[in-house]
Amino acid sequence: MSEALPEFDLARPATVEEAVAARAGAGDARYLAGGTDLVVNMRRGIVAADRLIDLTGIAELDRLDLDGGGTVIGAGVKLAAVAENAEIGARYPAVAEAAAVIAGPQHRKMGTVGGNLCLDTRCVYYNQSEWWRRANDYCLKYRGNVCHVAPGGDRCWAPFSGDLAPALLIHGAEIEIAGADDRRRMALSDLYTDDGADHLTLGDGELVVAVHLPADNWRSAYDKIRVRDSIDFPLAGVAVGLKERATGGPELRIALTGTDSRPVLVDGIAEALADGFDDSTFPAIEKRLKKQVQPMSTTTLNAPYRRTAAAVVAKRLIARLVG
Amino acid sequence: MARIVRLKVNGRARSDAIPDNRLLVDYLRESLRLTGTKMGCDGGECGACTVLVDGEPQLSCLTLAASVDGAEIETVEGLAVNGRLNALQRAFHEKLGSQCGFCTPGMIMSAEGLLRRKSAPDEADIRAALSGNICRCTGYVKIIEAVDAAAAALRGQPA
Numbered sequence: 001m002s003e004a005l006p007e008f009d010l011a012r013p014a015t016v017e018e019a020v021a022a023r024a025g026a027g028d029a030r031y032l033a034g035g036t037d038l039v040v041n042m043r044r045g046i047v048a049a050d051r052l053i054d055l056t057g058i059a060e061l062d063r064l065d066l067d068g069g070g071t072v073i074g075a076g077v078k079l080a081a082v083a084e085n086a087e088i089g090a091r092y093p094a095v096a097e098a099a100a101v102i103a104g105p106q107h108r109k110m111g112t113v114g115g116n117l118c119l120d121t122r123c124v125y126y127n128q129s130e131w132w133r134r135a136n137d138y139c140l141k142y143r144g145n146v147c148h149v150a151p152g153g154d155r156c157w158a159p160f161s162g163d164l165a166p167a168l169l170i171h172g173a174e175i176e177i178a179g180a181d182d183r184r185r186m187a188l189s190d191l192y193t194d195d196g197a198d199h200l201t202l203g204d205g206e207l208v209v210a211v212h213l214p215a216d217n218w219r220s221a222y223d224k225i226r227v228r229d230s231i232d233f234p235l236a237g238v239a240v241g242l243k244e245r246a247t248g249g250p251e252l253r254i255a256l257t258g259t260d261s262r263p264v265l266v267d268g269i270a271e272a273l274a275d276g277f278d279d280s281t282f283p284a285i286e287k288r289l290k291k292q293v294q295p296m297s298t299t300t301l302n303a304p305y306r307r308t309a310a311a312v313v314a315k316r317l318i319a320r321l322v323g
Numbered sequence: 324m325a326r327i328v329r330l331k332v333n334g335r336a337r338s339d340a341i342p343d344n345r346l347l348v349d350y351l352r353e354s355l356r357l358t359g360t361k362m363g364c365d366g367g368e369c370g371a372c373t374v375l376v377d378g379e380p381q382l383s384c385l386t387l388a389a390s391v392d393g394a395e396i397e398t399v400e401g402l403a404v405n406g407r408l409n410a411l412q413r414a415f416h417e418k419l420g421s422q423c424g425f426c427t428p429g430m431i432m433s434a435e436g437l438l439r440r441k442s443a444p445d446e447a448d449i450r451a452a453l454s455g456n457i458c459r460c461t462g463y464v465k466i467i468e469a470v471d472a473a474a475a476a477l478r479g480q481p482a
């Protein structure tokens with residue numbers, strides 16, 4: 001037998017309300033979507049739960065609404081469906097491009113939008129077997145007292161490496177959240193904080209129901225660097241958006257994943273572009289980008305390389321969009 | 324907790340009491356003794372456990388059996404036609420797409436998913452469809468040739 005999963009009970013709710021209710025009252029309960037992150041982590045012993053709430057039977061989460069002005073993508077929509085949807089590809093190219101390069105084909109058939117946005121942070125000291133972590137006295141993120149990446153500090157630096165978030169940030173996404181008493185909407189960027197051990201701002205038992213994207217005319221693109229192009233997580237992932245304006249130069253947005261404990265929407269791009277595109281524009285953008293990301297030694301590639309590579313990917317994508 | 328789970332496995336309807344925490348791969352291998360499906364890693368990395376869930380290649384090592392209640396599961400054991408290897412199995416054998424054989428059932432199930440969607444895949448399609456399956460022996464060239472040959476055979480063309 002495979003390394004058996006610890007004991008838990010499984011709830012299979014049919015509605016969002018039932019799912020949220022199933023979470024209340026259970027000690028350590030977790031939502032289970034495609035399981036391509038959660039089940040891996042449970043098998044490795046880095047996530048424990050005594051109840052799993054399986055979201056795959058909830059029809060509302062499969063909603064994909066492209067008819068109106070904006071777009072609604074349910075949290076349960078599969079990554080493969082996002083990657084293959086021609087309408088998403090036309091309206092929000094970076095979103096489809098990001099979905100298409102997440103993990104391998106089997107994961108994309110199983111993994112969901114909600115699971116990707118709520119993906120756990122990752123680190124070479126964390127995503128390891130029990131005996132490996134024990135030999136290291138564990139780490140600050142789980143069971144230990146020290147972050148081996150920055151032992152003098154008091155925080156965990158594990159980066160968030162979901163590919164969809166930066167692409168959705170470029171397009172001004174909001175998320176719809178269900179809690180015990182009500183539903184609310186907030187900017188996607190407010191879902192995250194820069195703490196690798198606790199990077200989501202969701203309240204106890206809150207469930208991501210859907211992503212709402214405004215109708216916009218941003219053109220966009222996504223790319224990432226990784227060790228194996230066939231399957232790996234981003235060591236730095238970059239989404240770029242470009243919008244032509246009637247007067248003045250184009251507007252530009254850049255967002256990154258894989259570098260920090262939260263996805264980063266780079267600030268101050270408008271100032272760098274104030275005089276339109278010329279030879280000095282990219283160096284000005286590059287300076288801002290490099291200053292605002294803080295990759296650490298959390299992966300097999302070193303931090304300075306990831307910072308430099310992120311800027312190179314951004315530059316290539318900008319060139320592609322300005323084209 | 325255990326619950327009654329209804330599945331169709333390789334065409335046969337089943338109804339079994341399955342613990343909530345049981346992975347689909349363990350249910351197939353341990354309860355049904357369908358040991359064609361392999362476990363090649365500690366979760367999600369290698370593709371050796373790939374089976375078809377409602378026709379789509381998925382990883383049985385990350386799937387709870389109880390969460391696919393009602394689904395149709397196909398494993399490598401279900402592919403033979405009247406006791407004879409199907410086109411993909413035969414091509415893997417004839418084109419040397421299999422060496423130690425450990426990755427082969429997963430490779431074949433990923434390829435089977437592809438050929439059902441696309442009868443004339445090009446090399447890029449084959450590579451993309453198999454990109455979640457790792458092989459330590461063959462170097463992949465022979466695997467890609469095997470899938471190509473099987474597709475041609477199914478279309479009635481000489482390989």
Ligand SMILES: Cc1cc2nc3c(=O)[nH]c(=O)nc-3n(C[C@H](O)[C@H](O)[C@H](O)COP(=O)(O)OP(=O)(O)OC[C@H]3O[C@@H](n4cnc5c(N)ncnc54)[C@H](O)[C@@H]3O)c2cc1C
Pocket residue numbers: 030031032033034035036037038039040055075076079101102103104107110111112113114115116117118119120161162163164206207208209231232233234366367368
């Ligand atoms: C080999 C391998 C390679 C991978 N490569 C990549 C990659 O390149 N890029 C990438 O981004 N990911 C990658 N992944 C991770 C994963 O496959 C994807 O991020 C996937 O989108 C996760 O979605 P899921 O539905 O499977 O999530 P699950 O594993 O089901 O859940 C993940 C987390 O989100 C929570 N959650 C799920 N849905 C909701 C919801 N609606 N509301 C609130 N919380 C929720 C769960 O409780 C859990 O904590 C990889 C995984 C593996 C095994």
Ligand code: FES
Pocket residue numbers: 361362363364365366367368369370371372373382383384385
């Ligand atoms: S056993 Fe390796 S991916 Fe499932």
Ligand code: FES
Pocket residue numbers: 420421422423424425426427457458459460461
């Ligand atoms: S034939 Fe040995 S792993 Fe592929």
